[in-house]
Amino acid sequence: MIAKTKYIPDGKKELKQLPILHYLDANYLYYPVTSARCPDGETCVRGGQFVKIGEVIGTRKGAFFEQPMHATVSGEVVGYEKRIDQSGKVVDCLIVKNDKKYNLHASIVTRTEAEIEALTKEDYIKIIKEAGLVGLGGSAFPTYIKLETKDPINVVIANGVECEPYLIADYSVMMNYPNEVIEGLIYAMKASGAPKGIIAIKKKYTEIAERLNFSLKQYSNHDIKVVMVGNYYPQGWELEMIKNAVGIDIPQGELLSKYGVLNFNVSTLQSIFNAVKKRLPVLERLFTISGNGVHNSSFRARIGTQVSDLIELAGGYKDIEIPKVLILGGPMMGVNVIRDDIVMTHTSTSLIVLNEEVVVEEPCIHCASCVYSCPVFIQPTQIMNAYKVKDKDALKMLQVNKCIECGLCSFVCPSKIHLTEYMRLGKRLVR
């Protein structure tokens, strides 16, 4: 009510108990040629050509970086089709017909300890760049750019908070591959020259803390600590997490590296481990299908798998007659899609299917729940009123650009006003 809301029913407990199916039977795999960050791209394979796991099949081109595409199965290139990617847009996809032999490309050779020991900062950056690693927490920001910084780095933080409801991808990575996360963190520390590493997890995840601490005993010559931070939302937002984990208050809009901090998602660190140790790009991700409109299931599937296949495998939709809301990502910040021929990309972690609930907006009664709950201390209700009269000056004074679109204002509103949408409109107006 008229109070700060921090906790959202997260529904993770049930999802964690789901068995994880390893899905390797996809007949066709789809590789988007472009992505939200890379509006341009080209492929370097011909139709009918056979590719193997880890082979470069093309390049996506962003504003200031290029990113290679890798095949995640072995098989034959058969053509192009349009599919929906993680950002909800229709994109051209390269199709590879899976021969289900899963042959590795000749370049995929595990590095020995001695080889890794000899790697320099430049080598790490080159490896990570060539593996096409991006922020797997959802930002899809190229990882090597973060590591390229000239600023001295004191601490590398592994963000394992994952505060959005219904998401368990990072949780399962930490639970099942703690050593890979830790080694990935060590590589990131070496690449950035940071003496300290921190793994930030939720306070209530004591089982994860135990597991990580147990694994850390093997790496006692590195200064890595597990730090427990709050259970609340949006604790996973990097500035909020850094504030609680290391006590550095970084203003919005500033580069983390200026304050000697680097922040990676735990899944990203696992992918750094795979890239450095095994020379592998990101091949697989945990993909959860959840929500009340579909049979819930967890999969470990190759990048490029079509999500509609997974839905079918899980048991399909429930209550077909009720309209559904399809969400890629979490229910607070995820992307809405209106078709289910979605392709798994690096940042895909979850599809949520909710039965439609009609919400009727009532007038605002100035209860200020949104103002109290806002993690960046702006005033959503006042911004809404300023937007309605198209008052640009007021919108600037109310600092609408600080909004991180976490969705808490819409979530808490007792009048069910869609404030987050007004924030987006307001931002667009002052741009």
Added chain:
Amino acid sequence: MQAIKQTSPYVRKLVSTKRMMIDVLIALLPVVAFSIYRFGWNAIIRLLVSLLIMIGLEALIIGMTHKPKKTDKTFKEKLQSKYSTYTINNITAPAVSAVIFAMLMPPKLPVYAVAVGAIFAIVVVKMMFGGLGGNIFNVAAAGRRFVSLALTGMFVGAYADMNLIAGATPLTALKGGMGFPSVLNSYPIIDLITGNIPGTMGEINAIAILIGLIYLLVRRTADYRIVLSTAITFLSLITLIGLKLYPTQWVEFVLYNLFSGGLLFGLTFMVTDPVTAPVTRPGRWLYGLLIGSLIVLIRTFGAYAEGVAAGLLFANIFVPLIDHPQWSTNIIKPKFVISYVVILVLMGLVVYFGVGGAI
């Protein structure tokens, strides 16, 4: 499968405006029950008149101000599209205002006076400003102020003769000649708490009101900041006056002021009205400070014995100023805390010199 287009977030908290309104009605129950117990049919009739007028007129005005669609043919269709925005909140919200307004009326005030006040409150103060969420003045307080200004005779008559309609309330007695501490003989403090005094229907029983206050604060339907800020300001200023004027009986003076008049009722049900309050934490502290000082100033130096409704309405005027985008912020900075204390001290000095204090 049909997919719907929406934007994030896709989940909502299980709260509603309806719940907040019903919470206030529940909190009002002890007060209403006591007034019916104490005044019987007098209370019931005034409550019903007030409820009927406010809910009925709100519905009528919504019908008048909404145009039917051009495609509507029959009367029924026109009515349906006119009332397409009519929800449960168009019943609960005026019901809350109506009950609070009725509780602000003396039990023997003629029914037509109650009706006039209710009509003014709902038509002019609420619906003309845009209905729920649009009003800038507290509906019940403005109605009450209107009745006492338009029909002053029914209220001020009480000064001359105790047995007129309103009856001499403890505060009018304090103001009108009896003076402190001799009022304590007519109105012992225990009677003020249990409601054995003349006064408006809702304000007299402190226990019933406090039950409602605790309920509202526990349910977080009321913001404790406004309540606390108003109470701190009021108590510190009244204590100062008590210490200056009646150094031996200042405790009784403070208690007498606290439990007499509409202070507790206003603190519980009127200042906590979110619609007319600022929307930020510092803003709400400041708003409480403003209300608290205005109540003390009006009671001590003004023409009225009462001050809650007038003080609240006056503070309502400052809300757009407090909420101005130029300076409104939700962060409580040290600067704000200092200025809050400075204003409180300044008000203390004003009151201290006002009652004849010297350095």
